[in-house]
Amino acid sequence: MPFAPLKNYHPKDAPVAVLYHDDHIVVVDKPSGLLSVAGKSEELADCMHARVRREFAGAMVIHRLDMDTSGVMIFARRKSAQRHLNLQFEQRRPQKTYVARVMGAVGGEAGQIDLPLMGDWPNRPLQKVDHDAGKPAQTDWRVLSREQGATRVELHPKTGRTHQLRVHMLAIGHPILGDRFYGDQRVIDAADRLQLHAHRLFLDHPDTGAALEFCASVPF
Template sequence: MNQSAPASFVYDPPVDPYLQVLHRDEELLVVDKPSGLLSVPGKAAEHSDCLESRAQAAWPEARIVHRLDMDTSGVMVLAMNPAAHRHLGLQFERRKTRKSYIAEVWGLMSADEGEVDLPLICDWPNRPKQMVSFEHGKPALTRWQVLERRERTTRVRL
């Protein structure tokens, strides 16, 4: 089964600002990734523009430690040397890093807060989607809190 992007998909990454640096030192490069920009290059040549290549154009030693989905905006941390890359990678692997997301979901959520505690695994035929698997999934705990209820949607912190 062919899982390529729909024919109507055209990758048009934002270019202003081209790369917004929030912090840089000898160990870390912290940048603001806009929605619409890939974290790492896609397979197709036209998908080579990404946060990683933009950062490496200015700092060739910069290495991606984690990713955000193309449509997700947010802060990303890159390592500036091999020791920092190892250390940061272990923090993500051992789940020492806490992440917070703001999302707008369809519908009006009745509760003000809650949590989802289910084991997740990559849904390979439908990447990058995840699925619940009690047999093979990794523990995944998401706490959520309503920030605002709008006419047809709810804004939540995850």
């Protein structure tokens, strides 16, 4: 059966949490439950992009976070900045750090997940591991802390596949808590939201070339 379309989309109305802005870029902390960009229907018009544009006219999307993922997002305010940032992302130069709480006790203290991913077309937009037709995907992980029945981990995606962190953690037996796409009922009931947060983003300023680091506090 195809995956059910998004229903009952009612994101909380809250001020945009601006982490940084200048004449070239604006960086925000996206809340969980809010789309990065608008959907196709009128009911899905509210999104991070639309909210940012209300305060910073003409702001342009550079990258996206899953609706249920919170954390650092950067937008361009000039075409020149958009071109420069797009090139950085195409060349995989920005470094992203996520924090997640996952089910169970992760074995070891650090490692890499190297599993190819592709769309699970009968169940789109879900993704799956496919060793024959999948595109390369790597995620570095490191344990931050442990608790009863869960582990807090730091995740560094080396590639940018759709749902990469969610599918990779599921594949090694430790789904992200609160994941209503990939988790069973036990995983869904373990948290009131997806426990995945884009914590830090490192990249170069599109005008000055200066190395920048942006950080959004982990809300769980």
